[in-house]
Amino acid sequence: MRVAILGCGYVGLELGRQLTARGHEVRGVRRSDGGVRAIEEAGFQSVRADVTDPEALSRVPDVDAIVFAASSGGRDADAAREIYVRGxxxxxxxxxxxxxxxxxxxxxxxxxxYGDHGGDWVDEATPTEPTTEKTRVLREAEEIALGSPIEGTVVRFAGLYGPERYRLERYLEGPVTEGYLNMLHRDDAAGVIRYLLEEDLARGEVVLAVDDEPVGKWGFADWLAEQCGLPAPPKETKTERLSEPNLSEPARRRIETSKRCSNAKLGELGYEFSYPTFREGYREAVTAYSSR
Known part of the structure; x- marks a missing residue:
């Protein structure tokens, strides 16, 4: 199988490594010199191109599948629209x-x-209710992908973590605000895409990619502290956090948004996790922290 990964960043690099290791032909596409070097260091071929530039994209060879994993780099809604919709x-x-x-x-x-569901479970059938301009742009892009002349699959990732993105200090030092964490290790994020492509599954469908166990932030922080041999971090309620001055609107919306994401469909499709829960996924980070 020939695959082009457009926006070959955190997940895309791992996806390229997994596909290449299994004998597939991969082209990673990034717009910067540093991005191109990262692809080559990961062990597969690169193409320098901006996803919004059709002439540049014409340099990507013909492939059997394209994976659109470009990121707006945490910038504003206009930048998100430029990448996710126009790109x-x-x-x-x-x-x-x-x-x-x-x-x-x-x-x-x-x-x-999905927006806020008051801590209730959500799955692929749950109506979406994006609450920010950026998530509304993501939802618009989903419809573009599903209506594409190239048969599309939408994979909705939960919060990604893994190498270089464990952020232990955030939870070990606190204060930790109440709410749920829905998480997915980077290797499984890449693994889900690889699996859907190799098994030719979920054409024209949405798949929610999240691990087996949504966890309360307080419970996760206490577990992490115990594993690292530290006292439990300070906690704060949503009300306490929301009453803090100078709280940004994006931070406010994150605090107010609560849900638990189900991976039942992914299980029915037969995907097997490398890191089924945060316990397996954070083992490497805990070991590294303890060794320091």
């Missing part, structure tokens, strides 16, 4: 118009499109 539309138009277009498109989205 996705440009990529679809460029690849679909070829003599030999790809058969599959995978678009990586976020569980943020």
């Amino acid at each position: 996705l539309e440009t990529a679809i138009e460029q690849f679909a118009g070829r003599e030999h277009p790809p058969e599959r498109l995978v678009y990586t989205s976020s569980t943020g499109v």
Whole structure:
């Protein structure tokens, strides 16, 4: 299988490593020199191109599948629209118009499109209620992917963690605000995409990618502290946190948004996790912290 990963960053690099190790031909696409070097260091071929530039994308060879995993880099909603909507539309138009277009498109989205559900469970059938301009842009891009002439799959990632993104200090030092964490290790984020492509599953569908155990932030912080041999960190309620001055609107919305994400569909599709819960996923980080 030939795969192009557009926006080959944190998840894309791992996806490329996994696909290459299994004998697939991979092209990673990044717009910066540093990004291109990271792809080459990961052991597969690179193409320097911006996803919003059709001429640049024309340099990507024909492939059987494209994975759109580009990021707006945490910038504002206008930047998100430029990447997620305009970039996705440009990529679809460029690849679909070829003599030999790809058969599959995978678009990586976020569980943020669900909005707030008061701690209740959500799955693929739950109506989306994005509460920020950025998550509304993500939801718009999902519809573009599902309506694409290249048959699309939308994968909604929960909060990603893993190498370089464990952020132990945030939970060990506190204060920790109440609410739920829905998490997914980077290796499984890549693994889900690889699995759906290799097994040719979920065409035209949405798949929620999250591990087996949503966990309360307080419970997670206490577990992490115990594993690291530290006292439990200070806690704060949502009310206490929301009463703090100078709280940004994005931070406020994150605090107010609560849900538990179900991976039942992913289980029915047969995917097996490398890190089924945070306990397995944080083992490496805890060992490294303790050794210091």
